[in-house]
Amino acid sequence: MAAIPERLAGIHHETRTYTGIWSWLASVDHKKIGIMYIVSALFFMAFGGAEALIVRLQLWQPNNHLVSAETFNQLFTMHGVTMIFLVAMPILIGFINAIVPLQIGARDVAFPRMNALSLWLFVFGGLFLYSSFLFGSMPDAGWFNYVPLSGAHYSPGVGIDFYDIGLQITGIGTLMTAINFLVTILNMRAPGMRLLRMPLFTWSALITMLLILFAFPPITVNLILQMFDRLFGANFFNIAGGGNALLWQNLFWIFGHPEVYIVILPAFGIISEIVPVFAKKVLFGYESMAMALSIIAFLSFMVWTHHMFADGLGPVVNSIFAITSMLIAVPTGIKIFNWLATLWGGRIHFKTAMMYALSFIPLFVIGGVSGVMLAMAPADLQYNDSYFVVAHFHYVLFGGTLMGALAGLYYWFPKIWGRVLNETLGKWNFWLVFIGFNVTFFPMHIVGLEGMPRRIATYSAGYGWTIWNQVSTVGAFILLVGMLILLYNLITTFMRKADAPGDPWDGRALEWATSSPAPEYNFAQTPLVRARDAFWVEKYEGDGTVPAAEPAGPIHMPSPSLAPIGIAFTLVLAGYGAVLHSAVIGGFFLLVTFWQIGRSLVAEDHGYHVTPQIGGGSQ
Amino acid sequence: MRWKQRGFRVTLPLLAVGAAVLLSGCGVSKQSALAPVGPVARAQLGMFWESLAIMTGIFVIVVAVFLYSLIRFRARKTDTGLPKQVHGNTTLEIAWTIIPIVLLVFLAIPTVHYAYAFGDVPPNAMKVDVVGHQFWWEFDYPGSGVTTANQVHIPVNTKVDFVLTSADVIHSFWVPRLGGKTDLIPGRVNNLWLESNQTGTFYGQCAQLCGAGHAYMKFTVLVQTQAAYDAWLQSMQHPTVSVTTPLEQAGMKLFSQDCATCHTIGGTAFNGKVGPNLTELMQRPTIAAGTLTNTPANLAQWLHNPPAVKPGALMPNLHLSQTQIQSLVAFLETLK
Numbered sequence: 045m046a047a048i049p050e051r052l053a054g055i056h057h058e059t060r061t062y063t064g065i066w067s068w069l070a071s072v073d074h075k076k077i078g079i080m081y082i083v084s085a086l087f088f089m090a091f092g093g094a095e096a097l098i099v100r101l102q103l104w105q106p107n108n109h110l111v112s113a114e115t116f117n118q119l120f121t122m123h124g125v126t127m128i129f130l131v132a133m134p135i136l137i138g139f140i141n142a143i144v145p146l147q148i149g150a151r152d153v154a155f156p157r158m159n160a161l162s163l164w165l166f167v168f169g170g171l172f173l174y175s176s177f178l179f180g181s182m183p184d185a186g187w188f189n190y191v192p193l194s195g196a197h198y199s200p201g202v203g204i205d206f207y208d209i210g211l212q213i214t215g216i217g218t219l220m221t222a223i224n225f226l227v228t229i230l231n232m233r234a235p236g237m238r239l240l241r242m243p244l245f246t247w248s249a250l251i252t253m254l255l256i257l258f259a260f261p262p263i264t265v266n267l268i269l270q271m272f273d274r275l276f277g278a279n280f281f282n283i284a285g286g287g288n289a290l291l292w293q294n295l296f297w298i299f300g301h302p303e304v305y306i307v308i309l310p311a312f313g314i315i316s317e318i319v320p321v322f323a324k325k326v327l328f329g330y331e332s333m334a335m336a337l338s339i340i341a342f343l344s345f346m347v348w349t350h351h352m353f354a355d356g357l358g359p360v361v362n363s364i365f366a367i368t369s370m371l372i373a374v375p376t377g378i379k380i381f382n383w384l385a386t387l388w389g390g391r392i393h394f395k396t397a398m399m400y401a402l403s404f405i406p407l408f409v410i411g412g413v414s415g416v417m418l419a420m421a422p423a424d425l426q427y428n429d430s431y432f433v434v435a436h437f438h439y440v441l442f443g444g445t446l447m448g449a450l451a452g453l454y455y456w457f458p459k460i461w462g463r464v465l466n467e468t469l470g471k472w473n474f475w476l477v478f479i480g481f482n483v484t485f486f487p488m489h490i491v492g493l494e495g496m497p498r499r500i501a502t503y504s505a506g507y508g509w510t511i512w513n514q515v516s517t518v519g520a521f522i523l524l525v526g527m528l529i530l531l532y533n534l535i536t537t538f539m540r541k542a543d544a545p546g547d548p549w550d551g552r553a554l555e556w557a558t559s560s561p562a563p564e565y566n567f568a569q570t571p572l573v574r575a576r577d578a579f580w581v582e583k584y585e586g587d588g589t590v591p592a593a594e595p596a597g598p599i600h601m602p603s604p605s606l607a608p609i610g611i612a613f614t615l616v617l618a619g620y621g622a623v624l625h626s627a628v629i630g631g632f633f634l635l636v637t638f639w640q641i642g643r644s645l646v647a648e649d650h651g652y653h654v655t656p657q658i659g660g661g662s663q
Numbered sequence: 664m665r666w667k668q669r670g671f672r673v674t675l676p677l678l679a680v681g682a683a684v685l686l687s688g689c690g691v692s693k694q695s696a697l698a699p700v701g702p703v704a705r706a707q708l709g710m711f712w713e714s715l716a717i718m719t720g721i722f723v724i725v726v727a728v729f730l731y732s733l734i735r736f737r738a739r740k741t742d743t744g745l746p747k748q749v750h751g752n753t754t755l756e757i758a759w760t761i762i763p764i765v766l767l768v769f770l771a772i773p774t775v776h777y778a779y780a781f782g783d784v785p786p787n788a789m790k791v792d793v794v795g796h797q798f799w800w801e802f803d804y805p806g807s808g809v810t811t812a813n814q815v816h817i818p819v820n821t822k823v824d825f826v827l828t829s830a831d832v833i834h835s836f837w838v839p840r841l842g843g844k845t846d847l848i849p850g851r852v853n854n855l856w857l858e859s860n861q862t863g864t865f866y867g868q869c870a871q872l873c874g875a876g877h878a879y880m881k882f883t884v885l886v887q888t889q890a891a892y893d894a895w896l897q898s899m900q901h902p903t904v905s906v907t908t909p910l911e912q913a914g915m916k917l918f919s920q921d922c923a924t925c926h927t928i929g930g931t932a933f934n935g936k937v938g939p940n941l942t943e944l945m946q947r948p949t950i951a952a953g954t955l956t957n958t959p960a961n962l963a964q965w966l967h968n969p970p971a972v973k974p975g976a977l978m979p980n981l982h983l984s985q986t987q988i989q990s991l992v993a994f995l996e997t998l999k
Contacts, residue, residue, distance in 0.1 A: 112875075112974060113875045113876065113877075113878060113879075113974035113975065114875045114974060114975070117872070117874075117875065117877075185872065186872045190832075190833055190871075190872070192831070192832050192833070192849060193832040193833065193872065193873060193874060198797075198831065198832055198874065283849040283850040287850075288850065289833060289848050289849055289850055289851070290848065290851070323736070323746075324738075324745055324746055325745075325746055325748060325749070326748045326749070326750055328749060328750070328751055328752075329750075329751045329756055330750065330751070331751075332751070332756055354835060354843070354844050354845050354846045354870075354871075355845075355846050355848065355853075356827070356845050356846065356848075356851070356853030356854065356855075358782055359775075359778040359779040359781075359782030359783070362778045362782070363774065363775045363778045363779070366771070366774045366775070366778065367771055367774070367775075370767045370770060370771060370774075371767070373763055373767065374760060374763050374764055374767070377759060377760075377763045378756070378759060378760060380725060381755075381756075381759040382756075384725065384728050384729060384732065385749070385752070385755065387729070387732040387733070387736060388728075388732050388736065389736060389746055389747060389749065390732075390736050390746050391736065391737075391738040391739075391742050391745075391746050392732070392733060392736050392737050392738055393738045394737070394738075402729075402733065405725070405729055406722075406725070406726050406729060409721070409722055409725050409726075410722065413718035413719075413721060413722055414718070416714065416718060416767070416770065417711070417714045417715065417718060419770075419774075420710050420714060420770055420773070420774045421774055421778050422706070422707060422710065422773075422774060422777035422778050422780070422781050422843070423707045423710035423711055423714070423774075423777075423843070424843070425707065425781070425842070425843020425844055425845065426696040426704075426707045426708075426711070426839060426842075426843040426844075427843075428835075428843070428844060428870070429835060429837075429844065429870040429871055430696075430870065493695065493696050493697050493711075494692070494694065494695040494696070494697065494839075495693075495694030495695050495696060495837075495839040495866075496694075497835075497837065497868060497869070497870040498870075499872045499877060500868075500877060500878035501875075501877070501878040501974070502878050503878065506693060507693050507694055507866075508692065508693070508695070584745070
């Protein structure tokens with residue numbers, strides 16, 4: 045207490061403290077929120093993975109009846125929705141939460157309480173989607189949910205209502221994350237952290253948040269329009285009532301294509317962090333990497349109809365969008381070549397994090413080059429909606445996004461959980477996932493060219509598809525073993541003593557300049573950034589410690605709050621009201637939600653002060 | 664350097680053999696885009712090979728540099744200090760920006776050329792109206808009054824303009840050996856022109872998720888000589904139904920009560936429009952949109968419980984008795 049300067053003594057406020065599980069539920073700490081994002085994403089990944097395995101078993105042999113056609117449609121729909129909205133985005137947003145404030149030397153995000161609300165909207169929105177199972181009808185019109193199939197006439201069950209409302213709920217959370225991190229990254233960087241000194245992962249987060257900001261409104265509009273169609277009898281997508289089937293597709297893909305980059309740019313960022321660290325070399329072409337991210341983001345809004353080449357939009361539209369789609373290969377190629385140039389002449393250490401990051405390069409190149417092939421509109425008419433496309437986007441989303449996320453998990457696990465993951469298990473995990481992935485998805489290119497459409501519940505013998513489907517199914521189970529080893533590694537490592545040093549990998553960015561895990565306040569003193577690779581430079585050209593930008597003293601922290609989880613919970617209850625067509629339940633819980641938001645807005649949070657141990661929280 | 668050359672000598676033939684085995688060596692090409700029989704599918708396959716060649720080249724270069732780096736620049740015990748730190752190289756960076764743009768130009772030219780070639784329907788193309796239904800295909804021959812289902816007849820070496828519409832949800836018309844797909848979208852009319860240079864049966868199926876029966880929405884294209892096609896069209900315009908045995912007559916009576924509100928049979932008074940037109944049903948190789956081969960036993964199975972054969976089928980289980988089913992099958996067998 046003696047350390048509190050005179051001027052602060054009078055404004056020391058009591059704050060409510062929470063312990064045990066409540067300290068998590070009420071947390072507004074970006075590091076805890078990041079952990080909860082990552083753990084929830086892994087939880088949902090178990091569901092998405094189980095759905096994929098059942099799909100693979102169903103396709104094991106021709107005319108199989110392991111599951112009914114109706115169930116099959118629900119399985120692949122929920123697999124897609126889960127992996128995109130409840131796994132890929134949240135796990136990356138989890139890393140962004142856990143790491144970006146550390147990388148820019150901030151104490152927390154700009155709006156900590158809103159950050160908690162984003163998390164709970166995602167968690168409850170995801171559980172809400174899955175609760176459709178209890179109502180006997182899960183979403184089953186594919187993850188892009190085309191009308192009129194998903195309209196009330198052809199999908200009378202409540203499954204699509206869960207899709208419309210569940211994705212609106214998680215989408216609100218994602219939009220708030222975008223606003224939160226845009227403000228955080230633009231306004232809360234430590235002194236000296238100029239934009240062109242930011243680590244590439246922070247750059248990728250910044251650009252991703254911009255993408256979310258512009259891409260989520262169109263999908264939200266779509267979901268609201270369909271909600272009006274289904275709940276209140278509107279006719280936006282009802283053809284007989286003058287609605288338009290292509291309106292949904294346009295709005296969906298104006299969101300849907302940038303969405304692909306929302307889940308790949310952070311993976312690019314992770315690779316750009318890991319490769320220099322384990323090659324012991326500065327990232328090659330830093331400026332062009334940041335520029336490439338921005339160009340990809342810009343172009344990603346001009347390519348959406350390449351998902352609609354088979355819609356008969358005509359040669360003008362198809363030619364223009366084919367060329368813009370091909371152009372994306374140029375900045376993407378720049379990134380690949382820059383990574384190769386970073387490896388060239390380095391000292392490469394093959395830790396598991398690095399192996400995952402390295403595997404990203406050839407796998408993403410396969411996904412990228414098949415993407416260029418798909419961009420050739422007239423040739424795409426053969427690939428579109430076939431297994432060739434399924435192979436392509438799994439090379440991008442699994443070979444790219446998930447390999448990047450797993451690289452990040454091994455790399456940042458010590459920073460987030462204070463323990464280094466077991467390397468032997470890590471190697472087994474890596475090789476089984478790498479082999480299983482390729483065995484599962486490479487044959488899909490071939491079976492797609494042989495004419496197998498995607499999303500068919502079964503097929504007849506005599507098409508030459510059986511063998512490739514069986515190879516894929518075997519691969520899926522190799523993948524399963526690999527992922528179970530990951531789970532075992534995560535659990536057993538977590539049971540060990542937290543003994544990771546602050547900087548286990550000889551890292552470059554600021555997150556490694558504080559302890560592992562970082563203290564609640566991140567840095568005892570806000571760091572002063574003197575160069576790119578702020579920590580590395582101090583280690584190799586300075587005295588090994590990052591200079592402080594402020595005197596030591598008590599640190600003002602935001603209070604924990606149960607308001608975010610309460611708001612998210614009642615909003616989901618209002619969602620049930622909508623699904624059940626009950627204006628009373630829906631209206632009541634909407635009112636409760638807004639009442640809580642209002643109360644939260646007017647309540648003043650004075651926060652509280654912590655006094656860091658001098659010398660604590662830094663190397 | 665020697666290592667790299669040796670690597671190439673081994674990998675290139677391996678890649679070529681591998682590609683050949685993977686893509687064509689398996690013998691079955693019933694519905695394969697890799698076995699084109701018409702100009703559209705051939706052009707698409709040409710684009711596939713061209714882009715695959717360029718893309719494989721890029722992949723091989725990237726992976727060669729990648730693997731070389733991993734081996735050559737792996738960390739060793741004897742390392743001291745840091746490797747040379749290189750921040751960038753303008754010449755290299757300009758090179759790997761320009762070279763991909765040049766390669767893309769080679770892909771963009773055929774892309775735009777064929778986008779227009781496939782997008783513009785040849786003026787003298789023969790028209791066939793295709794209507795997608797959950798979960799079957801209706802084919803109408805405008806001007807002739809002929810309507811059939813799930814098997815479309817076209818003459819060989821003739822450009823055919825398939826005029827695509829949908830009666831319910833979005834479907835996609837795809838016959839890989841003739842050419843790529845185009846969607847059938849309610850509220851829109853799309854055109855897809857195709858041509859076959861070979862007679863025979865070619866397989867197609869719906870490629871856009873359309874509901875529970877999506878996997879069961881198949882069809883065949885029967886490509887015939889002009890004479891055979893003309894004869895078929897003639898016979899479809901003047902179908903005759905001759906019912907002789909008491910069982911067949913009983914079946915026809917039952918059909919008039921239970922089936923005629925949905926199905927049309929040319930040469931009879933039955934003119935329902937909800938389900939597939941059954942004129943000359945016995946000419947078709949399959950029933951239930953390619954789900955079952957067209958045999959009396961399979962017809963009986965279908966009539967016993969249609970949704971059990973084809974999930975989501977709109978034809979309900981009519982709870983027919985075995986005798987009723989036998990008579991209906993006997994009647995349907997007369998539709999030659």
